[in-house]
Amino acid sequence: xxxxxxxxxxxxxxxxxxxxxxxxxxxxxxxxxxxxxxxxxxxxxxxxxxxxxxxxxxxxxxxxxxxxxxxxxxxxxxxxxxxxxxxxxxxxxxxxxxxxxxxxxxxxxxxxxxxxxxxxxxxxxxxxxxxxxxxxxxxxxxxxxxxxxxxxxxxxxxxxxxxxxxxxxxxxxxxxxxxxxxxxxxxxxxxxxxxxxxxxxxxxxxxxxxxxxxxxxxxxxxxxxxxxxxxxxxxxxxxxxxxxxxxxxxxxxxxxxxxxxxxxxxxxxxxxxxxxxxxxxxxxxxxxxxxxxxxxxxxxxxxxxxxxxxxxxxxxxxxxxxxxxxxxxxxxxxxxxxxxxxxxxxxxxxxxxxxxxxxxxxxxxxxxxxxxxxxxxxxxxxxxxxxxxxxxxxxxxxxxxxxxxxxxxxxxxxxxxxxxxxxxxxxxxxxxxxxxxxxxxxxxxxxxxxxxxxxxxxxxxxxxxxxxxxxxxxxxxxxxxxxxxxxxxxxxxxxxxxxxxxxxxxxxxxxxxxxxxxxxxxxxxxxxxxxxxxxxxxxxxxxxxxxxxxxxxxxxxxxxxxxxxxxxxxxxxxxxxxxxxxxxxxxxxxxxxxxxxxxxxxxxxxxxxxxxxxxxxxxxxxxxxxxxxxxxxxxxxxxxx
Ligand code: PRX
Numbered sequence: 292x293x294x295x296x297x298x299x300x301x302x303x304x305x306x307x308x309x310x311x312x313x314x315x316x317x318x319x320x321x322x323x324x325x326x327x328x329x330x331x332x333x334x335x336x337x338x339x340x341x342x343x344x345x346x347x348x349x350x351x352x353x354x355x356x357x358x359x360x361x362x363x364x365x366x367x368x369x370x371x372x373x374x375x376x377x378x379x380x381x382x383x384x385x386x387x388x389x390x391x392x393x394x395x396x397x398x399x400x401x402x403x404x405x406x407x408x409x410x411x412x413x414x415x416x417x418x419x420x421x422x423x424x425x426x427x428x429x430x431x432x433x434x435x436x437x438x439x440x441x442x443x444x445x446x447x448x449x450x451x452x453x454x455x456x457x458x459x460x461x462x463x464x465x466x467x468x469x470x471x472x473x474x475x476x477x478x479x480x481x482x483x484x485x486x487x488x489x490x491x492x493x494x495x496x497x498x499x500x501x502x503x504x505x506x507x508x509x510x511x512x513x514x515x516x517x518x519x520x521x522x523x524x525x526x527x528x529x530x531x532x533x534x535x536x537x538x539x540x541x542x543x544x545x546x547x548x549x550x551x552x553x554x555x556x557x558x559x560x561x562x563x564x565x566x567x568x569x570x571x572x573x574x575x576x577x578x579x580x581x582x583x584x585x586x587x588x589x590x591x592x593x594x595x596x597x598x599x600x601x602x603x604x605x606x607x608x609x610x611x612x613x614x615x616x617x618x619x620x621x622x623x624x625x626x627x628x629x630x631x632x633x634x635x636x637x638x639x640x641x642x643x644x645x646x647x648x649x650x651x652x653x654x655x656x657x658x659x660x661x662x663x664x665x666x667x668x669x670x671x672x673x674x675x676x677x678x679x680x681x682x683x684x685x686x687x688x689x690x691x692x693x694x695x696x697x698x699x700x701x702x703x704x705x706x707x708x709x710x711x712x713x714x715x716x717x718x719x720x721x722x723x724x725x726x727x728x729x730x731x732x733x734x735x736x737x738x739x740x741x742x743x744x745x746x747x748x749x750x751x752x753x754x755x756x757x758x759x760x761x762x763x764x765x766x767x768x769x770x771x772x773x774x775x776x777x778x779x780x781x782x783x784x785x786x787x788x789x790x791x792x793x794x795x796x797x798x799x800x801x802x803x804x805x806x807x808x809x810x811x812x813x814x815x816x817x818x819x820x821x822x823x824x825x826x827x828x829x830x831x832x833x834x835x836x837x838x839x840x841x842x843x844x845x846x847x848x849x850x851x852x853x854x855x856x857x858x859x860x861x862x863x864x865x866x867x868x869x870x871x872x873x874x875x876x877x878x879x880x881x882x883x884x885x886x887x888x889x890x891x892x893x894x895x896x897x898x899x900x901x902x903x904x905x906x907x908x909x910x911x912x913x914x915x916x917x918x919x920x921x922x923x924x925x926x927x928x929x930x931x932x
Contacts, residue, residue, distance in 0.1 A: 297716040306713020307579050314714035321727035333568050338371045340537040352774035354754035356565030363535035364567050365441035368606035372397040381611045385430050388477040388617025405533035407438035410525045414501045418443025423467040425449045427476025428616045431505050432592050433602050435471045443536045447546040450593025453873040455491035461548050466498040475508035479618045486512040540564030546763045549701040550813035552803045558763030559701050569705035569757025570604035577695050577709045587613035588640040595701040625656040632660045640669035642809040646679045647839045669695045672809025673841045680719035698722040698797050704757025708795050721794045728755050733787045738777045749787040750780040805834035805842050820871035831887050831895045835904035843879035845904045
């Protein structure tokens with residue numbers, strides 16, 4: 292039996308949701324009267340220009356929340372705080388990799404957002420247009436998101452680690468009118484040449500009229516006359532007044548591309564009112580946010596975690612949200628602990644991969660830092676192995692801080708399964724119970740709940756406010772990817788089990804999606820990148836258990852006729868994938884083989900390859916072999932069905 296950690300009486304006393312009774316009362320109300328529940332919260336927690344006509348409309352599989360209601364996400368994240376004691380509160384607390392600091396108050400943030408919104412307006416951009424944002428972690432990245440939201444320009448942030456090729460595919464799919472970027476970004480003391488990648492990507496993107504470049508590193512970059520503009524030049528003399536557009540609750544706030552089971556990334560579409568309410572409420576329920584907290588989510592805004600828990604959730608809730616530009620181990624492996632100590636961080640939210648890397652670097656790095664300001668820790672992105680959980684709990688939280696292990700996805704918009712820290716006793720490795728309004732379950736392929744402690748498919752029975760509304764320009768794929776396999780429910784693509792207390796244990800993906808350092812990668816996407824290489828005939832890619840990153844990319848490759856030097860070609864192919872997708876997708880292993888195992892119909896049997904890379908590997912304490920075999924079995928069931 293797993294160890295249980297109930298919340299301490301001191302934590303419960305000050306918590307927003309107190310004890311299991313508190314949690315169950317909310318959960319029951321949300322399950323029994325969802326429209327009243329969410330309607331009341333939307334009214335109380337967000338500011339609307341106009342009230343909605345219906346809380347919820349459900350035309351399966353397409354949901355609408357608060358349709359007809361009018362609001363603005365940027366207004367809710369910034370303007371509404373100006374009339375309160377938060378006017379001069381720090382909204383964004385930022386530290387650059389080289390140690391520069393910026394503290395941007397809500398009032399200052401309002402000025403920056405209005406100015407940049409006017410810059411965008413000045414380029415003729417308006418509600419319904421699309422912006423691609425490709426920047427490093429500087430405050431202007433958050434400003435760019437909020438300025439787009441202010442005008443109703445749908446933004447799509449592309450993580451700065453993606454290559455020019457990957458960027459181009461996203462610009463083209465979105466048919467963006469503008470690209471917002473920077474001359475570069477700092478990472479481990481080196482410049483990441485963002486503008487160069489943008490220039491390379493723009494060949495074949497006729498929709499892009501303007502490129503706006505924020506000067507971050509001072510690098511010399513070519514500027515194309517008429518198309519490229521410096522942010523600071525457009526900003527000169529611009530007005531600080533820019534009223535927020537009154538947008539429909541279902542207006543698309545952003546599109547975020549994520550990997551699916553085919554080679555083509557999916558453009559996950561999130562809209563305004565429901566998404567904002569979901570992220571706003573989870574700040575309170577799961578992070579138990581208090582006005583005096585400094586909240587630090589270490590993700591990059593290029594991923595959904597950064598959208599929801601660096602920008603929209605914390606700012607809507609009026610928090611001080613911290614943003615750090617650089618690498619966790621720069622200049623030394625104690626950078627995170629230094630930052631916690633320096634800024635008195637109260638709530639710290641990171642990934643199991645980061646924790647495992649810290650464990651490997653040794654206890655001398657956190658030791659000696661005063662982290663007594665911490666009161667709550669969080670985790671996201673991948674299964675948290677109990678040994679790493681215990682280290683986090685003891686070394687970082689000093690056995691005082693609950694850990695909220697939060698399960699969710701790009702598609703879900705916000706946290707779905709996670710403990711309310713003043714209510715739900717913790718079990719290391721489990722996300723515990725769903726938040727109110729989330730009817731999660733573990734079922735078989737017929738949709739029947741499986742018995743306690745049996746593995747099955749993780750599903751959610753009813754749409755919640757933050758759910759993705761569709762896939763950009765592909766509602767058919769939306770239906771087919773999430774709603775068709777098991778009738779009438781949202782299929783999350785993961786394997787899970789529930790224990791005798793109803794707690795959820797997430798076991799991994801059952802589809803062709805890998806999870807490397809908490810980043811989602813599609814096996815097919817890497818395979819298509821590999822077969823573009825002139826030497827490669829066929830490729831099959833699988834996730835291989837990895838002690839630090841959870842999974843690593845392993846590739847099986849057959850070659851075209853020729854005289855190849857395997858060592859050189861292996862290295863060349865690794866670089867090739869980094870060039871086609873991004874360096875975070877670089878394979879750990881390339882294995883050359885004469886043929887690939889296939890079914891009679893010619894489908895590559897990835898699950899066999901998964902077994903090969905699994906049983907060959909040195910097992911750490913990360914992914915137990917047992918869990919992986921479950922995933923393999925369940926994916927086989929899906930394949931054979
Ligand atoms: O497999 C699950 C894993 O990450 C996937 C979602 O990835 P993405 O859309 O990139 O969003 C990541 C951040 C929300 C899920 O399908 N995952 C996420 N959180 C957890 C997790 N697996 C286990 N435990 C978690 N807490």
